[in-house]
Amino acid sequence: CSLTRARARGRPDAMPPTERTKSILITGCSSGIGLDAAIELHSLGWRVFAACRQAADCERMTSEFGLETCLIDYQKPETIASGYEAVLKKTGGTLDALFNNGAYIVGGAAEDTPVAALREIFECNFFGWHDLTCRAVKTMRAQGNRGRIVQCSSILGNVVFPFRMAYSTTKFALEAHCDSLRLELMDTDIAVVSLNVGPIRTRIRENSRAHFDKHVKPNIQRSAFKTFYEQKFMPRLYGPYKRDAFELEPDAVTKTLLVALNARRPKPRYAVTFPSKLFMFLARVTPCWLLDAIKIRAIGMHPVRVKLHPPERKESSS
DSSP states (O other): OHHHHHHHTTOTTOOOOOSSOOEEEEOOTTSHHHHHHHHHHHHTTOEEEEEESSHHHHHHHHHHHOOEEEEOOTTOHHHHHHHHHHHHHHHTSOOSEEEEOOOOOOOBOGGGOOHHHHHHHHIIIIIHHHHHHHHHHHHHHHTTSEEEEEEEEEGGGTSOOTTBHHHHHHHHHHHHHHHHHHHHTTTTEEEEEEEEEOOBOSSHHHHHHHHHHHHTGGGGGGOTTHHHIIIIIHHHHHSSOOOOTTOBOTHHHHHHHHHHHHOSSOOSEEEESHHHHHHHHHHHHSOHHHHHHHHHHHTTOOOTTOOSSOOOOOOOOO
């Protein structure tokens, strides 16, 4: 049975059998966190709708994993509308849970990030999530004010690191969205949960290369951080993959997702991975100057109080 399989795979919080199969829409299922969550919840008896933004990936979800799918691309509002309506047609107009997951990163210093890059990343990482979430809320209100919305956020929505500005701003916006929505739904049984995810082995770093090439790379020769890009940032971005400290596999997020889905009264947010727990704690108790120093050293930017690019001295003319 589903419960036995889940326990065998180390998932003690698996959903027990119920009279009615619960339904969940999961986005970003082509790989990584979304794919792991879709496969596991399907094995536990959930009716999973695995959304991808490419038709080929949707076909793969069905042929390889036996999942029901729909096409949703956060950057194309028409696919959000059509994909969500396709799900409701199959469920008879109900949906028990939504797990928003698809997102990408644009790395680079704030001053090197053009406005166009921010418009694009907000469309994918926030505006599309807002659109889909609001549709789910209306469905959950109509079915008796019942349901669960889980957002795959990030530790970077609580703590900002250098060269992560674009991604962090979308996740900070998402955290505010979660808090506001949770408060507005307090008189219902619709729970809103944020997963503050730390280093997880996905393809998010590899997928960020195209966005960096498009928006930031053309600016680095004129950047004040040219040396850092060339010596630290770009070798990590383009070089052979190296695991981050305390990095976990996607199933770590799925385990926490199951807790968020099955808890009678879920927490507003759950930290996933040790770095997430550590930095969320440090953000509460550490003076700003000390936390800044820790973050600067953590990414190898430059020693505290030592400028990476001291001003050039002008030679005096004789």
